Amino acid sequence: MDANPTLDQLQVFIVVAETGSFSAAARALNRAQSVVSYTIGNLEAQLEVQLFERSGARQPKLTDAGRAMLVDARRIVADLQVMRSRAKTIKRGLETELSLAISVMVPTDALVAELSEFRREFPSVALNLNVGELGRVMDLVVSGKADIAIGGALLKQDDSIVADRIGHAFMLPVAAPDHPLAQMGRPLTLADVREETQLVVTDSSGMTSGRDFNVLSFKIWRVSDVATKHHLVKGGLGWGGLPASLVRDDVRDGNLVVLELDAYEQGEYPLYALRRAANPPGPAGQWLIESFARRLSTCPSKAHFDATLKVDGERQAYPQAAE
Structure with missing residues (x-):
């Protein structure tokens, strides 16, 4: 040799x-x-x-x-x-690698800002990032494919999962400006939306099988992810609920219109840090949880967003979430 x-x-x-x-x-x-x-x-x-x-x-x-x-x-x-x-x-004791799952409800600005700080704080820690919808985020933690998840509440009771509330977000019902619902120019009733196509995201994890959230129309198109739903709604192919942080700029620029629809529940959507009880986070994971908690706790409230709808002018201006 x-x-x-x-x-x-x-x-x-x-x-x-x-x-x-x-x-x-x-x-x-x-x-x-x-x-x-x-x-x-x-x-x-x-x-x-x-x-x-x-x-x-x-x-x-x-x-x-x-x-x-x-x-x-x-x-x-x-x-x-x-x-x-x-x-x-x-x-x-610092992790060599960290797997993170993020819900689409987490504002993109917050995600980019936190991961930028994370890279500066822990340059030697490799990061695996998954972005998911609905039950997908929890499923990644339950299956052990993610060490930490930032997403919605537990969709089913599981004593093996620790869930700490760290912030909130919410959905807004929106449509393209030339959509029939956006053209009515008045508060909408349930009857108004029944015959209009509603775009709905299908949960790939199966954890919400048989359960629909805020599905009000008889005509439903199901899509695999929020990004596709966003593009279809902007294209005028239907109406639907989208994360407020995602549509903020579209509403401000007049590319989407927020629908006044009392039947659509717009309560605050809690965001949690999820992890397996048997797998407590190391220094990098704990830092990430605490950092997300500080940022997401400052997201504007639903009342704050509602107030911006009353701003005079042709365009509705929204504050930037989680800055």
Whole structure:
């Protein structure tokens, strides 16, 4: 078996290349110049390539092969430093990887802001992110595919799951401006919406099978996800409820109209941090829960959103959620 270069040999090689001479490298490494030269000679013998051009020059100069090997040497040393850092975090109890499930009800602005902070706080922790609808978020925690979830309340009693309320959101019934319901120009009754197509998201987890939330129309189109529903509603293919944070800009810009429909329940939708009781979060997971709690607890209330509907002008202005 061929002898592999050692980490020490690669580090000496890098220092010689960066300082430009064996003597400067020896001073930087606090070693005898003969030891540095011997180390580089052994490395060249193991790799079977000449790394430095020594003849006819006062200072060693990297050969073409040396320049190529320098790139590899720096990458290997950097990878080993990452390995050492990860080992230190493991020793301290910090997670090496975290799986997070996020409900579509969590404002996108809040998600991006929190994950940006998370990356700065825990650069060595790998993150797996899943965004889901309805029961999908809880299902990911129950199945062990997510360490933590930020989403709605438990859809069924499960003593193995810990649920801590950390904030709220809510849905708004909306339609495109040229939709018949938006053109009525008055508060809508249940009879008004019965014959209009309502777009409804189907829960892929099966946890809400047989249960419909705020389904008022006789004509129903079922879609797999909120993003598709959003596009179809904007395209005038039906009406439906969408997260207020998702439609805020569309309503402000006149691309969607909020329907005045008392029959549609618009109460606050609680948001919880969900996890398995047998799997308490480590430092990174706990930080993430507490950080989301601080941000989501500042989301505007339903009353605040309702007040903005009364703003004078052609466009309805909504405050940015979870800033």
